[in-house]
Amino acid sequence: MFIFMGVPGLAELLISVPQAARSVESLIGELKVLVHAESPSRDHLLLERCAGLISALGEVNLGISPQIEIDEGVPRILFDFGAHPQGRGVLILCHYDTVWEQGAWRQDLFSNDAGVIRGPGAFDMKAGILQGFRALRLLREAGQSLAGVRVLVTGDEEVGSGTSRGPIEALAKGMDAVLVLEASADGGTLKTARKxxxxxxxxxxxxxxxxxxxxxxxxxxxxxxxxxxxxxxxxxxxxxxxxxxxxxxxxxxxxxxxxxxxxxxxxxxxxxxxxxxxxxxxxxxxxxxxxxxxxxxxxxxxxPPLEPAASAGLYALSQEVAAGLAIDPPGSAAVGGASDGNFTAGIGVPTLDGLGAVGGGAHSTEEYMLVGAIAERTALLAGIVQRILQGDFER
The missing domain is CATH 3.30.70.360 (Alpha-Beta Plaits)
Known part of the structure; x- marks a missing residue:
């Protein structure tokens, strides 16, 4: 059951789009570092290198040290802010592995041409990881306690999440919501259903x-x-x-x-x-x-499928938050691709996907993301997290 305790304006959003925009330039610098740290799903040495960079960037932005577990050679990174005093909780779900083998991207690994970033994994989904870090950092700096938040970054999503499924489901149980920072669907729409x-x-x-x-x-x-x-x-x-x-x-x-x-x-x-x-x-x-x-x-x-009912409540909350930020509300899309959000929806936890970068061309050499969307997307995520932690959404 979904209970909406809030209406636009009930809780003033701590983060505005202009606030988020001030962090875009440094985020792009971090993204360049991550894209150059190629991370094909089956190359454990490269995964370990990239995981180390993500851990360091996360620690700088979030102010806490991660827990790192290596399962069958695949590093998994967890940032845990501890229990919420009222038992509320949100799991932010990301992956850093890519479909690209080392050297397979036959062009510059990273480019930013007139606000269009290209590079292997930039869109799917390394930018989403950094937008998540930045959204939580902005909330923390604005005085929002992040107790109840967990951020899980996995390394084998593109090959079926063989080592990650169990930990994902275990962390999701008891949470009010799971927010998946996978790349958006076309036009920046959120993914409210997946096959x-x-x-x-x-x-x-x-x-x-x-x-x-x-x-x-x-x-x-x-x-x-x-x-x-x-x-x-x-x-x-x-x-x-x-x-x-x-x-x-x-x-x-x-x-x-x-x-x-x-x-x-x-x-x-x-x-x-x-x-x-x-x-x-x-x-x-x-x-x-x-x-x-x-x-x-x-x-x-x-x-399992991510069925529309699993995302309906969180999608409605995203529309409220967008209205509070005075930005265009994101649309919704049903897509054929699957993600780790399918697992959490499959065990009955409300799940909203596609909250990461806006762009297109995933799994192709046309992969790109739009710099102009970073600030709005970061602020939107921060607002959704804030509202959940304040009790404006209940499972």
Whole structure:
């Protein structure tokens, strides 16, 4: 249940957009440092380097030391301001890993051209981390106690949050709200619904043979893979918004050998849990087409959907805060991408996503963010946190 105790003007916002604007230049300098600290999800050494920088920047801005845990080589950073006297709480959720391998960004790592910043991970989502730090710093300097606030920055969101899901859910339990500083949707809109996602790998085991001498003795895993690609693709339901996408396919060893093994990666996305479960059951019921083929399916449902009801109350609060700041209220969007906010919404905690940088082109070399939006976004986040801590939003 959501209870709105406040109306615009009930509690005077401590932070204005002009106040936030005064910190933009230094934030851009910090962002340049973080973008140059490349942090691909599977490179633990680079993750550790970037995590060290984030920890230092967070300590400077927040005035407290972080707790750092390394799980399977992936550093996770937590800033914890302690318990709120009335038990209120807000979890601010971020990640610092990127989809970019070191050196994959074939242009200057960081550029700021007429207020448009480009760089690997600048939009998704290193700017969001720094906007979060700056919003809390401004609140702290304005006299707002941050007791009840936790900031979690993870390092494996882009690859499924294998080491982070448990800690995220544990920290979110009992919180009034989770604010996710992922990049915005188009035009700066907040993400009030996200598809759930499932990740699978189908292993196809055949039998190798010489293509010239013993062709009939082989069982071709590549041919079987072609059958399975068509079978799994047919499980999609465009009307329901459910996609089943074969992505990476690997098979074969040499050009004169019948392929003995193939691996097929699958990406499944849906708006509802029943749709994810329908596809999951169908994938587990797949049968071979060729005699002698064996199938093995690994994986499953990775993130539940972030359904609109999970964000409705916080989205309404964001509109109130925007009115108090005299800025255009952010719109809302339902998006196909998933985030760690799916986990917190899935356990019943109100969750609002897309509060980070405004821009576009995530996961592409066109990735960019707009400097002109930083101050408003920082002030908006500060205002939402303030209102939650003051009791203007209850779970």
């Amino acid at each position: 759930g996602i499932s990740i699978y790998r189908l292993e196809i085991q055949g039998l190798a043979s010489h293509t010239g001498l013993d062709l009939d003795k082989g069982v071709n895993a590549t041919v079987e893979a072609a059958h399975q690609v068509l079978a799994v693709s047919a499980l999609a339901d465009p009307v329901a918004g459910t996609s089943v996408t074969p992505t990476v396919l690997r098979s074969g060893t040499t050009t004169n050998t019948v392929p003995a093994r193939a691996l097929l990666d699958l990406d499944v996305r849906a708006w509802t849990v029943p749709e994810l479960e329908r596809v999951d059951a169908a994938l587990r019921a797949l049968l071979p087409n060729l005699p002698g083929i064996r199938l093995r399916l690994d994986g499953g449902i990775n993130r």
